[in-house]
Amino acid sequence: METLDFDLIILGSGIAGLTAAIHTTNASKGNVKIAVITKLHAMRSHSVSAEGGISGVLYPDETRDSTELHAYDTIKGSDYLADQDAVEMLVKNAPTEVRFFDHIGVSWNRDDKSHIQQRAFGGMSIPRTAFAADKTGFFMMRALYDEVSSMKNISIFHEHFAYGLLMDRNRFVGLSVIDLATGSSNIFKAKTAIIATGGASRLYSFTTTAHSTTGDGIALVYKAGLPLKDMEFVQFHPTALVPNGILITEAARGEGGYLLNSKGERFMEKYAKSKMELAPRDIVSRAIITEIKSGNGFKHEESGLGYINLDLRHLGEKMINERLPMIKEIAQKSINLDPIKDLLPVRPAAHFTMGGINTDTFGRVLVDENKTPASGLWAIGECGCVSVHGSNRLGSNSLSQCSVWGRIAGNAVAKYLEINKSSVSVSKEVAASEERKILDLFNRKGSTNPYFVKSELQKTMDENLYVYRNREDMMKARRRIADLKEAFKDVYVQDKGKIFNTNLRDVLEIENLLELAEAVTICAINRKESRGAHAVVEYPNRDDVSWLKHTIIYRTARGTGISYAPVKITNWKPEPRVY
Amino acid sequence: MKESWISLPTIYMPMVGVPILLFAYTLSVLAGLHSIDRILLDLSMVGLLVFGVSGFRDVYIKHWKGKRTKLRPAVVLNKENQENAGKADAGARTVKFNVKRFNPDTQRLEESIYNVETDAFSNVLDGLLKIKTKTDPTLSMRYSCRMGICGSCGMVINDKPSLACETNVWENIKDEKITVAPMLGHPLLKDLVTDFDDFFEKHLFVNPYLFRNDLGEKYHPTQQYNQTKEQLDKFLPFSDCIMCGLCLDACPVVNTNQEFIGPQALSQAYRYYADSRDEAGKARLDHIDLLKGVWGCEFAASCSDVCPKGVDPAFAIQLLKTEIIKNDLIKSKESKS
Numbered sequence: 001m002e003t004l005d006f007d008l009i010i011l012g013s014g015i016a017g018l019t020a021a022i023h024t025t026n027a028s029k030g031n032v033k034i035a036v037i038t039k040l041h042a043m044r045s046h047s048v049s050a051e052g053g054i055s056g057v058l059y060p061d062e063t064r065d066s067t068e069l070h071a072y073d074t075i076k077g078s079d080y081l082a083d084q085d086a087v088e089m090l091v092k093n094a095p096t097e098v099r100f101f102d103h104i105g106v107s108w109n110r111d112d113k114s115h116i117q118q119r120a121f122g123g124m125s126i127p128r129t130a131f132a133a134d135k136t137g138f139f140m141m142r143a144l145y146d147e148v149s150s151m152k153n154i155s156i157f158h159e160h161f162a163y164g165l166l167m168d169r170n171r172f173v174g175l176s177v178i179d180l181a182t183g184s185s186n187i188f189k190a191k192t193a194i195i196a197t198g199g200a201s202r203l204y205s206f207t208t209t210a211h212s213t214t215g216d217g218i219a220l221v222y223k224a225g226l227p228l229k230d231m232e233f234v235q236f237h238p239t240a241l242v243p244n245g246i247l248i249t250e251a252a253r254g255e256g257g258y259l260l261n262s263k264g265e266r267f268m269e270k271y272a273k274s275k276m277e278l279a280p281r282d283i284v285s286r287a288i289i290t291e292i293k294s295g296n297g298f299k300h301e302e303s304g305l306g307y308i309n310l311d312l313r314h315l316g317e318k319m320i321n322e323r324l325p326m327i328k329e330i331a332q333k334s335i336n337l338d339p340i341k342d343l344l345p346v347r348p349a350a351h352f353t354m355g356g357i358n359t360d361t362f363g364r365v366l367v368d369e370n371k372t373p374a375s376g377l378w379a380i381g382e383c384g385c386v387s388v389h390g391s392n393r394l395g396s397n398s399l400s401q402c403s404v405w406g407r408i409a410g411n412a413v414a415k416y417l418e419i420n421k422s423s424v425s426v427s428k429e430v431a432a433s434e435e436r437k438i439l440d441l442f443n444r445k446g447s448t449n450p451y452f453v454k455s456e457l458q459k460t461m462d463e464n465l466y467v468y469r470n471r472e473d474m475m476k477a478r479r480r481i482a483d484l485k486e487a488f489k490d491v492y493v494q495d496k497g498k499i500f501n502t503n504l505r506d507v508l509e510i511e512n513l514l515e516l517a518e519a520v521t522i523c524a525i526n527r528k529e530s531r532g533a534h535a536v537v538e539y540p541n542r543d544d545v546s547w548l549k550h551t552i553i554y555r556t557a558r559g560t561g562i563s564y565a566p567v568k569i570t571n572w573k574p575e576p577r578v579y
Numbered sequence: 580m581k582e583s584w585i586s587l588p589t590i591y592m593p594m595v596g597v598p599i600l601l602f603a604y605t606l607s608v609l610a611g612l613h614s615i616d617r618i619l620l621d622l623s624m625v626g627l628l629v630f631g632v633s634g635f636r637d638v639y640i641k642h643w644k645g646k647r648t649k650l651r652p653a654v655v656l657n658k659e660n661q662e663n664a665g666k667a668d669a670g671a672r673t674v675k676f677n678v679k680r681f682n683p684d685t686q687r688l689e690e691s692i693y694n695v696e697t698d699a700f701s702n703v704l705d706g707l708l709k710i711k712t713k714t715d716p717t718l719s720m721r722y723s724c725r726m727g728i729c730g731s732c733g734m735v736i737n738d739k740p741s742l743a744c745e746t747n748v749w750e751n752i753k754d755e756k757i758t759v760a761p762m763l764g765h766p767l768l769k770d771l772v773t774d775f776d777d778f779f780e781k782h783l784f785v786n787p788y789l790f791r792n793d794l795g796e797k798y799h800p801t802q803q804y805n806q807t808k809e810q811l812d813k814f815l816p817f818s819d820c821i822m823c824g825l826c827l828d829a830c831p832v833v834n835t836n837q838e839f840i841g842p843q844a845l846s847q848a849y850r851y852y853a854d855s856r857d858e859a860g861k862a863r864l865d866h867i868d869l870l871k872g873v874w875g876c877e878f879a880a881s882c883s884d885v886c887p888k889g890v891d892p893a894f895a896i897q898l899l900k901t902e903i904i905k906n907d908l909i910k911s912k913e914s915k916s
Contacts, residue, residue: 026798041775043822044729058803099800105789105854107811107818114805138728139818146788158775181768210724243700246726262655297656302670302698304663306656330726333745335700345653451712495717499683500769503716 001435003426006035006155006190008413009175011162011217013038014047015137015399016381017196018144019097019406020413025151027414034154035188037177039161039212039505043145046198046210047402050137051249051326053129054101054399056094058116065126067091072572074397077123077280078390079532079542080574081230081550081567086361086386088570090397090404097403098130105143107132109323119323120254121395123280123579127254129396134249134326137399162188162216163508164434165224166426170367172377173424175220176434180505183498185438189426192376192413195221195365196406199353199382200516201234204466205458206305207350208240208247217383219512221357222519226367226374227554229385229565230355231516232523233533235393236467238284239310240349243303244334248310248327248346250395252339253277255323258311259288260343261296267308275579282392282533283579285348289467292347300345309343316340348467352393354533355523356385358552358565363409369552369565376416380405387550390567391532441507446492450507453484453491457510457517460484465524470537474525481518488514519560523551526562544574671698674748676706678718679760681767688760691715697748703757704732704743707771720771727887730821733828734771735760740825740885764828778824781840785848785867790859810855817850817895819888826882826892832875839875840867842882842892849895852902864903873899 008024010017013036024032036042057065070091075082098116102108109117109131120127132139148154157177164176166187174189200215201207222228238259239248253259259277261267271287272279279287291297292306300307312320317340320328324339331337331344357379358366363386364373378384381402388401464477488511495503529543530536549564654660676693693714695706704722711718721731725744732743737753740762748757765773791797826842827833833841845867852863867873873896880893 023798040723040729040731041779041822044723044731046724046729048728048821049724049726096800099803100798102803103789103791103797103800103856105851105856107815108803110806110808110811112808114803114807116803135728135819138821142818142820143789149783150786150788158779181774210729212723244725262653292656292662295657299654299656299660299662301654302700306662326728333727333747334702449712449716451716455712493716495719497683497717497769500719500772502711502719506716 001184001186001431003187003189003431004035005423006188007032007192007417008034009188009190009193010034010036010196011175011193012045012196012198012381012383013040013042013145013156014045014196014198014381014402015050015140015144016402016406017045017194018042018141018148019403020194020196020380020410021148021154022144022151023407023410024413025153027411028417030151030153032153032414032417035190036148036154036156037160037162037175037188038156038158039180039216041158042148042156043141045141046213048138048141049208049210049247050140050399051134051247052121052251052254053119053131053136053396054094054098054140054403055121055124055129055394055396056098056400057091057128058095058098058118058130063118063126063128065128069125070094070128073124074388074394075390075572076577077392077394078388079282079392079577080544080548080572081233081387081390081531083361083387083568084570084572085568086388089361089408090388090400093404093407094400097400097407100403101140101143104147106139109133119251120278122250122253122278122284123275123394124396129251129254131251131323133322134251134324140399140403161505161508162220163437165220166430166434167224167374168424170372171375171424174426176431176437178438178504180500180502183501185435187426187431187434189424191420191424192416193378194409194413195357195377195379195383196381197383199356200513201350201353203234203458203461203513203517203520204350205455205462206240206245208237208245209351214509214513215353215383215516216509216512217379218353218356219515221365221379222515222555225555226365227358227369227552228355228519229358229550229552230387230391230523231519231553232527232551233354233391234350234465234520235281235352235354235533236285236348237351238281238288238348239346240351241331241335242300242305242307242345242347245349246330246334247349247351248331248344249324250281252310252312252324252327255319256315258314259284260309260311261291262298262308263296267291267296272579279579280392280394281351282535285467286535288346288348298345305347307345307347310346311343312339313341313343352389352398353382354385354387354389354391354393355551356383359384359386361386362412363405364412369563376420378409378413380409391534438504441493441504442496444492446490448487448490448492450488450491450493450510453488454506454510454513457481457484457513461517461520465520468535468537469524471525474521478518478521478525481514481521485514485518519553522560522562523553527551542577548574671696672749673697674706674752675756676710677756677758678707678710678771679758680718680770681761683769691718699749701748702744703736703741703746703748703751703759706748706757707743707759719769728821730823733762733823733825735762735828740828742823742825742887745887762824762828764830764834765824773824775824777837778822778827778843781844782822782847784840785844785851786859786863787844787847787851789851789854789857791856792858804856806855813855814850814853817846817853817890820846820850820890821888823887825885825887829881829885831879831881832877836875838871840871842876842896845873845876845899846890846892846895849899852899861906864899864906867899868903873903876900
């Protein structure tokens with residue numbers, strides 16, 4: 001076991017992580033020694049799958065848009081659970097970030113005046129989503145990876161899996177990391193760390209997200225005893241392709257696509273008369289499930305899934321080729337349908353983790369519900385809960401969140417390191433015990449197939465914590481997850497090889513998923529109201545008197561603890577959410 | 580007729596493009612007449628365009644117009660016909676997967692044979708994941724997004740370098756099986772996993788990032804850089820590279836000469852060179868005006884044939900060659916006058 005020493009570790013190489021790497025470098029004039037640790041190749045992070053675009057008020061004079069309006073849309077979209085000071089930071093900084101990506105090479109779609117074009121998105125009053133066709137995340141990631149590769153102070157550790165967060169009381173000191181290519185586990189110690197590992201949508205089997213989105217960073221923090229926030233809020237994207245769950249961007253509806261039930265009706269008229277298909281995602285997802293449950297859907301015979309249709313045929317070939325080429329490619333390659341000629345079968349799929357690591361508005365990880373930050377530890381992007389999305393994120397706000405807090409955390413780390421120069425240490429005992437964890441897993445004799453645990457867990461979440469929830473299902477899920485946690489103690493790693501052992505990596509991921517599934521379920525059971533993405537049949541209404549607060553969940557020696565933290569309200573008082 | 584992945588563009592390009600290019604190059608050097616070399620260059624550009632388009636057409640036809648599995652008609656949901664997710668369908672079918680696995684202990688490829696249950700929508704990645712989760716957890720491969728955009732799952736399927744997540748099983752059964760092997764054009768690590776270190780080094784060699792002098796504006800932006808649609812179109816087709824490594828695996832030059840930096844990196848050199856926002860200018864051309872750079876390319880064009888995103892690296896390399904020649908001519912003209 002080796003110990004490597006850095007000033008800053010960035011865990012995760014998506015848009016948030018790489019943006020932070022660039023801004024730390026720039027703010028410190030290249031003097032901060034950075035390790036970017038990623039379990040994939042750095043350019044393959046799930047951010048590449050972001051399709052529709054990034055929100056930001058770019059041309060307020062021409063479009064009559066304003067940051068206040070962007071903030072209002074975001075807060076109303078969040079069902080008033082967003083912290084409004086954080087939202088103000090988001091909308092104020094987002095335009096700068098869109099331009100920053102122009103400056104590092106993203107191929108934004110342009111209009112005739114060579115302005116960056118913007119398209120309509122769900123819950124937004126005005127088209128304010130900048131886009132590069134429907135591959136926005138991909139282009140942003142390529143530009144970031146290429147930019148980072150020009151910086152000599154940044155070392156990228158591809159295919160390194162972090163399995164232990166090492167803290168010295170409230171101070172970050174390091175990570176234990178396994179190098180997949182060689183199988184050796186090492187200690188990375190550093191004065192600071194930024195966790196940017198993304199969400200945990202693989203808690204579900206029907207999801208839009210990559211196989212890699214197992215919430216490892218969130219679980220690392222949780223297992224180290226630090227709190228998570230608002231884990232009950234899981235976003236279900238209304239239009240995921242059936243049967244594979246691949247995302248059909250909201251931009252398809254932003255550009256004018258219709259949702260049709262089996263009677264051929266644009267059923268959104270019944271649920272959101274003014275916004276129709278462009279209502280926020282929680283509302284559209286509930287509408288689709290309601291239609292399917294009341295017999296107005298279709299059935300996909302191979303998978304048994306119910307669905308409704310997305311109609312893009314009237315948009316025309318030119319529009320689809322120019323603005324939605326990837327979803328056309330995906331529909332053709334994966335299910336042999338052409339959106340220019342055919343209806344696309346879609347249903348809601350797990351898409352985004354609104355909750356996550358409890359942070360303050362600057363992205364610093366909090367050790368409790370009372371705004372006490374840990375030293376030298378940040379969590380940004382989807383894995384952190386700032387919270388700008390509250391109980392329901394608006395489409396295209398995620399890319400702005402990742403880049404805005406990438407810059408904020410990046411600059412903050414540079415400043416922190418100017419003041420805090422003393423190095424940290426990891427004791428030999430801690431290093432040895434971290435190494436033993438992996439050896440123990442290897443040597444363990446068990447009889448349970450870890451992939452059985454994973455598929456059972458995903459099935460439990462699919463069935464019981466989907467778009468609509470009820471108490472009985474949630475209690476059932478909690479018991480089932482407890483059983484699976486017990487079963488997990490008996491799993492075995494069949495692959496005993498050192499080189500590229502993905503069997504071992506998968507077992508570590510499944511352990512993380514189990515922890516997070518439990519957190520989601522407990523938070524969901526405790527919130528006795530319906531707000532945003534958390535719709536409980538028994539409590540159909542929002543209850544601002546008792547529940548206008550964030551859920552905080554943490555692990556103690558005696559099990560899990562729950563507490564609550566107030567929502568920061570600045571200018572926008574909660575009002576009924578009608579579209 | 581047995582279909583080979585070295586197909587039509589490979590024939591068009593050397594037969595039409597190379598002669599035109601060489602003809603233009605030789606004559607323009609000999610002539611020294613500026614008006615003529617101008618014409619010759621334009622001619623060569625037309626030549627390049629013609630076979631670039633024809634090559635792209637072939638790739639397009641192969642990727643889009645192939646024979647596809649027929650879909651079932653839509654079925655309406657009702658009281659008698661409820662959802663039943665996860666229930667196996669009568670249409671499922673067992674397919675034999677022959678997986679050539681690299682064993683790091685013996686340093687050899689060893690074949691394992693698996694029977695995999697698939698349906699009309701299963702792709703090769705689904706099949707491999709089924710093997711891993713149900714039959715043999717020791718099987719290793721790379722994968723992540725499963726939607727053809729992360730570039731992880733490049734491998735050789737039925738002798739053709741492909742993305743596993745974009746390759747439908749039923750449409751690609753050959754001799755009653757699917758054959759899967761690692762990309763031999765990269766160093767092997769384990770099973771289907773190959774080492775990408777060299778590949779990333781080659782990518783970095785071309786300085787693949789926008790070079791700007793206005794660092795203040797770059798890091799603290801106040802407005803967008805102006806770029807017209809026409810300027811955008813110049814580099815857009817080459818910006819779709821997902822770094823999957825398939826083109827390097829297919830390139831006959833890379834496979835015989837490890838020094839050659841290869842189609843992926845060179846296509847990215849062109850992508851940044853052609854971007855109106857880039858300020859590196861001609862320095863980018865000098866940097867790859869080398870035998871291991873653009874001149875290593877022998878125009879087999881198999882890179883463009885296997886590229887799953889239609890990037891056409893072969894075309895990018897020929898465009899770079901043209902730019903370099905044009906640049907040389909301008910230089911020689913200047914030195915004469």
